[in-house]
Amino acid sequence: MTMILGMLPSILMIVAPILITAIGGMICEKSGVVNIALEGLMAIGACTAAAAHVLMEGSGMNHSLSLFLALAMGLAAGGLFSLIHAVAAINLNADQTISGTGINLLANGVTIFASQILFSADRTREFRMGMQTDALGIYPTAYIALVVVILSWFILYKLPFGMHLRACGEHPGAAESVGINVKRMRYWAVVASGVLAGLAGGCVVLTQTIQYTSNTINGRGFIALAAVSFGRWSPLGVTGAALLFGTAQAFSIIANNIPALRVLPTEVFNILPYVVTLAALVLFSGKNYAPRSAGLPYEKGAS
Amino acid sequence: MSTTRKRLSESDGFVSVLVVLMGFLVGTILVALVGKNPLNMYKALFQALSGYNIDNGRMNIRYVAETLNYSVPFILCGLSMGFAKRVGLFNIGGEGQYIMGLTLAQTVALLGPQVVVLHWVLAIAAAVLVGSLWGGIVGILKAKYEVSEVVSTIMLNYVALYLSRIICLQLPGATTYKTANFPKTALIENTFFQQITRNSLLNNGIFMMGIAVIIYWFIMEKTSLGYGMRATGFNKEAARASGIPVVKSISISMAISGAFAGLAGGIVALGSFKYGRVLAGMDNYGFDGIAVALVGNCTALGTTLAGLLFGLLKNAQALMQGKQIPKEITFIIQGLIVIFIALRSALKLYQQFLDKRQLQKEVGIQ
Numbered sequence: 163m164t165m166i167l168g169m170l171p172s173i174l175m176i177v178a179p180i181l182i183t184a185i186g187g188m189i190c191e192k193s194g195v196v197n198i199a200l201e202g203l204m205a206i207g208a209c210t211a212a213a214a215h216v217l218m219e220g221s222g223m224n225h226s227l228s229l230f231l232a233l234a235m236g237l238a239a240g241g242l243f244s245l246i247h248a249v250a251a252i253n254l255n256a257d258q259t260i261s262g263t264g265i266n267l268l269a270n271g272v273t274i275f276a277s278q279i280l281f282s283a284d285r286t287r288e289f290r291m292g293m294q295t296d297a298l299g300i301y302p303t304a305y306i307a308l309v310v311v312i313l314s315w316f317i318l319y320k321l322p323f324g325m326h327l328r329a330c331g332e333h334p335g336a337a338e339s340v341g342i343n344v345k346r347m348r349y350w351a352v353v354a355s356g357v358l359a360g361l362a363g364g365c366v367v368l369t370q371t372i373q374y375t376s377n378t379i380n381g382r383g384f385i386a387l388a389a390v391s392f393g394r395w396s397p398l399g400v401t402g403a404a405l406l407f408g409t410a411q412a413f414s415i416i417a418n419n420i421p422a423l424r425v426l427p428t429e430v431f432n433i434l435p436y437v438v439t440l441a442a443l444v445l446f447s448g449k450n451y452a453p454r455s456a457g458l459p460y461e462k463g464a465s
Numbered sequence: 466m467s468t469t470r471k472r473l474s475e476s477d478g479f480v481s482v483l484v485v486l487m488g489f490l491v492g493t494i495l496v497a498l499v500g501k502n503p504l505n506m507y508k509a510l511f512q513a514l515s516g517y518n519i520d521n522g523r524m525n526i527r528y529v530a531e532t533l534n535y536s537v538p539f540i541l542c543g544l545s546m547g548f549a550k551r552v553g554l555f556n557i558g559g560e561g562q563y564i565m566g567l568t569l570a571q572t573v574a575l576l577g578p579q580v581v582v583l584h585w586v587l588a589i590a591a592a593v594l595v596g597s598l599w600g601g602i603v604g605i606l607k608a609k610y611e612v613s614e615v616v617s618t619i620m621l622n623y624v625a626l627y628l629s630r631i632i633c634l635q636l637p638g639a640t641t642y643k644t645a646n647f648p649k650t651a652l653i654e655n656t657f658f659q660q661i662t663r664n665s666l667l668n669n670g671i672f673m674m675g676i677a678v679i680i681y682w683f684i685m686e687k688t689s690l691g692y693g694m695r696a697t698g699f700n701k702e703a704a705r706a707s708g709i710p711v712v713k714s715i716s717i718s719m720a721i722s723g724a725f726a727g728l729a730g731g732i733v734a735l736g737s738f739k740y741g742r743v744l745a746g747m748d749n750y751g752f753d754g755i756a757v758a759l760v761g762n763c764t765a766l767g768t769t770l771a772g773l774l775f776g777l778l779k780n781a782q783a784l785m786q787g788k789q790i791p792k793e794i795t796f797i798i799q800g801l802i803v804i805f806i807a808l809r810s811a812l813k814l815y816q817q818f819l820d821k822r823q824l825q826k827e828v829g830i831q
Contacts, residue, residue, distance in 0.1 A: 268800025
């Protein structure tokens with residue numbers, strides 16, 4: 163028991179960004195747009211935050227202010243980039259998987275290209291100090307994630323705005339007929355997912371590492387995407403899924419300190435979240451919890 | 466006039482060329498914006514394409530051979546993606562199928578019987594088989610359990626990566642990043658190619674790729690299997706109603722799709738390296754194969770041409786870096802190309818708009 167408590171801070175550190183991103187992905191799918199660009203959007207946020215922080219730190223800015231501004235910039239960059247997906251999916255009826263894949267590829271290039279221009283290396287320069295833990299050993303990102311979950315639940319299920327947004331993902335035609343602007347709602351949702359993924363990217367880079375490299379995000383966005391379907395598109399479910407995946411990932415780091423687990427290669431724990439997801443998707447197959455119109459373009463007046 | 470435009474905007478080949486040109490255009494502007502000379506980018510591309518160095522007038526055929534060699538996995542992963550796309554599945558799992566192929570080829574190369582020819586044939590066969598198994602799992606998950614192939618392939622990619630590490634770390638002579646050297650009998654090198662191309666890495670894999678392209682074309686265009694798959698892709702319910710076994714069709718096509726990517730892994734393992742690699746990350750051929758297939762409209766010829774373009778971009782990377790152009794510009798161009806492909810639906814919207822206006826004009830409403 164004490165061991166699990168001891169592990170809690172590092173589990174929370176790993177879970178927080180995955181959870182924040184997954185909530186964004188969930189909001190996006192609730193509105194009827196599938197966003198597989200979460201991975202790329204996290205990368206954009208992480209690179210922006212890391213570059214901003216190291217430059218502001220170098221200029222002698224107050225540490226907390228610099229961290230705050232870096233996170234804000236990562237968030238804004240993610241939001242801006244997600245507009246590409248919004249225009250493609252909402253205005254131009256593009257195939258959402260293709261445009262998401264395009265953004266992932268593009269983010270891969272843009273982040274390192276920017277590092278080459280800014281720092282003349284294939285990574286951002288190392289910053290001296292990232293986020294600090296509080297008295298309990300917990301990073302502020304865990305509290306950010308908590309706020310994001312509660313807010314998303316409140317907005318989606320307690321406000322008319324959220325009900326309208328969900329209607330757009332279930333039956334856009336019906337939503338339009340009662341005067342909801344489907345395209346505008348979907349814009350809000352896509353940008354929300356971009357903003358949250360950008361924020362989460364910043365959280366990753368400022369808590370778990372000291373610079374942005376092409377390996378920083380390393381599949382976290384895809385794990386978040388899986389957490390959305392594993393969590394059955396509900397805030398509570400997604401939180402549970404993110405906790406499970408994050409714990410499995412944390413184990414690969416912690417297993418070294420537990421004699422009984424040291425005999426296994428650490429890769430076994432790396433595999434865990436993915437295998438668990440696959441198994442869960444098979445076990446819970448049959449009943450479909452996904453928003454009915456997720457992934458389908460909406461054309462006014464059609465059908 | 467308007468009919469020509471209409472025909473052009475409906476021609477897949479034309480749209481692909483347009484999309485590639487737009488990708489390069491935006492890439493060029495970006496390079497210029499950050500204060501570099503875009504001409505250097507094109508010099509590098511030209512050298513990778515023709516072997517001719519414009520700056521010093523030297524010719525080196527090796528660059529051409531390397532471009533061809535880089536194209537092989539791109540084309541094969543493109544075929545993998547294209548095959549699945551024809552049945553209406555989006556195979557993001559090319560990467561995992563590629564990794565499993567690579568891993569099994571390395572394993573057989575280090576542990577298999579060291580008999581001339583038989584050894585590398587076994588290694589390549591193992592790569593193809595495990596690739597099709599890895600793809601087939603996705604097909605079964607999709608057809609039987611209705612698990613979205615987008616999610617399951619992404620999961621299987623990471624399972625493949627870590628499984629590959631577990632396996633490769635057990636192979637003879639394994640350190641944290643490589644294994645012992647392969648025995649000579651496992652390599653697929655081609656000494657004739659090496660002689661005429663100044664020791665490039667071009668190998669017999671290119672023949673295997675050629676055969677794969679022909680098989681792809683044949684299955685797709687000439688067999689009832691391909692017909693059933695295309696019918697499934699166009700309309701699953703209609704295919705089911707006309708007696709095409711949809712579950713079988715999906716599973717088999719995913720297995721064949723995986724076989725192409727597995728072959729790519731086998732060829733890279735035995736052709737471009739003399740030792741087994743313990744992968745630290747993904748090679749990304751599988752992901753780029755998505756773009757290759759989309760640019761090539763999933764046809765055999767189109768995918769081959771698109772794969773050659775991607776091989777060219779990859780080979781030009783080092784040359785660009787030498788000319789102070791960040792090599793990541795090639796990734797940006799690839800990403801832009803895919804985004805522009807997604808936007809091609811805009812062409813259709815534009816055409817609808819034009820048709821509507823035409824109609825309004827004809828009936829006299831202004």
